[in-house]
Amino acid sequence: MFSSSGCLFCDLLYIIPLITAFYFLRQYIRGGQFKENVRANGKIAVVTGANSGVGRALCEELNKRGAKVYMLCRDEKRAAQAREQLVENGCNDSNLLIQTVDLADFSSIRDVVKILLTEESHIDILINNAGLLGIPQFEKTKDGVEKTWQSNYLGHFLLTELLLSSLEKSSDPRIVNVSSIVHPLADSIDLDYVNNPKNYGRMKAYSRSKLANIMHSRELSTRYPKIKSSSCHPGNINSNILSTSGWIFLKDIFAPIFWFCFKTEMDGAQTPLHLALSQHLKGNGLYYSDCVVVEESEKARFDGDCVKLYEQSRQVVHKWL
Numbered sequence: 273m274f275s276s277s278g279c280l281f282c283d284l285l286y287i288i289p290l291i292t293a294f295y296f297l298r299q300y301i302r303g304g305q306f307k308e309n310v311r312a313n314g315k316i317a318v319v320t321g322a323n324s325g326v327g328r329a330l331c332e333e334l335n336k337r338g339a340k341v342y343m344l345c346r347d348e349k350r351a352a353q354a355r356e357q358l359v360e361n362g363c364n365d366s367n368l369l370i371q372t373v374d375l376a377d378f379s380s381i382r383d384v385v386k387i388l389l390t391e392e393s394h395i396d397i398l399i400n401n402a403g404l405l406g407i408p409q410f411e412k413t414k415d416g417v418e419k420t421w422q423s424n425y426l427g428h429f430l431l432t433e434l435l436l437s438s439l440e441k442s443s444d445p446r447i448v449n450v451s452s453i454v455h456p457l458a459d460s461i462d463l464d465y466v467n468n469p470k471n472y473g474r475m476k477a478y479s480r481s482k483l484a485n486i487m488h489s490r491e492l493s494t495r496y497p498k499i500k501s502s503s504c505h506p507g508n509i510n511s512n513i514l515s516t517s518g519w520i521f522l523k524d525i526f527a528p529i530f531w532f533c534f535k536t537e538m539d540g541a542q543t544p545l546h547l548a549l550s551q552h553l554k555g556n557g558l559y560y561s562d563c564v565v566v567e568e569s570e571k572a573r574f575d576g577d578c579v580k581l582y583e584q585s586r587q588v589v590h591k592w593l
């Protein structure tokens with residue numbers, strides 16, 4: 273009941289500034305917020321990795337702003353649970369549609385695109401958000417591609433290629449690639465190199481795919497100037513991103529620290545949301561963090577390398593185009 277000094281007023285002199293400092297630190301960690309009062313009525317949005325983390329939060333915001341949202345998820349059960357939760361949170365359930373897709377399987381991407389193109393005359397917003405981090409050992413997909421590379425980058429590349437004509441029919445088309453601040457760690461994005469087990473490392477594989485996400489956006493903006501293509505670092509988020517790595521237990525052990533030091537999933541959704549909806553986007557092909565343009569690493573800025581990556585990616589997926 274009593275303060276240690278015996279003087280409540282003296283203790284408050286310490287406690288109040290401490291609480292204020294924690295509050296402002298926490299606000300700082302939450303990062304930039306999308307504050308424009310923009311509706312998305314009538315817009316058709318497609319979000320990958322929609323059952324968890326940033327993707328689920330994006331679906332919630334887009335839906336609440338009036339968009340019809342296709343939740344692209346690889347697991348039907350997890351997708352249904354996420355959808356149920358979003359409806360409980362106030363989303364309009366008739367505007368929240370699940371489609372299953374495994375980005376690590378080109379045939380499943382083509383199947384989902386067939387459905388989307390049959391259902392919709394056009395698509396306004398594509399958010400390439402799904403991602404995994406930290407597969408312990410080198411693994412190839414059934415398409416013969418290193419798994420992180422295909423799940424995070426090449427699968428999204430194919431999905432985007434197959435939806436381009438539909439996006440071009442929109443009056444304000446947007447493509448958002450969710451990358452990461454670790455992209456400068458990438459050593460090479462050459463497929464032969466990426467696909468060589470000798471060059472595998474958990475973070476290396478992840479950073480390569482995230483560098484490719486940015487270069488993809490840059491090249492899209494050159495080839496398809498009508499479409500606003502952007503990439504972003506969503507922030508460091510208290511999500512399930514470690515679930516593939518075997519390190520997810522850290523989230524439970526250090527729960528309070530994670531809660532304080534990382535963004536919430538909704539905070540993580542703010543920058544991609546800004547790129548999907550803002551009426552004040554400047555330029556095209558740019559990289560963002562906390563809702564503002566930031567400089568991507570030098571490796572992402574060589575136009576010739578962006579062209580090369582795009583052409584090489586098209587060659588790998590050509591039979592699915």
Ligand SMILES: NC(=O)c1ccc[n+]([C@@H]2O[C@H](COP(=O)([O-])OP(=O)(O)OC[C@H]3O[C@@H](n4cnc5c(N)ncnc54)[C@H](OP(=O)(O)O)[C@@H]3O)[C@@H](O)[C@H]2O)c1
Pocket residue numbers: 320321322323324325326327344345346347350373374375376401402403404423450451452453505506507508509510511512513514515
């Ligand atoms: N968390 C961070 O601190 C952080 C930092 C920088 C960038 N990012 C990026 O933010 C994006 C979202 O991550 P998050 O933090 O929200 O992680 P998350 O909660 O783990 O969500 C990732 C989503 O991607 C899905 N996914 C993974 N592999 C897939 C595949 N082959 N096919 C289809 N879906 C697949 C997951 O599905 P399942 O649930 O079925 O596994 C999940 O829905 C990722 O691109 C990540 O790289 C995150």
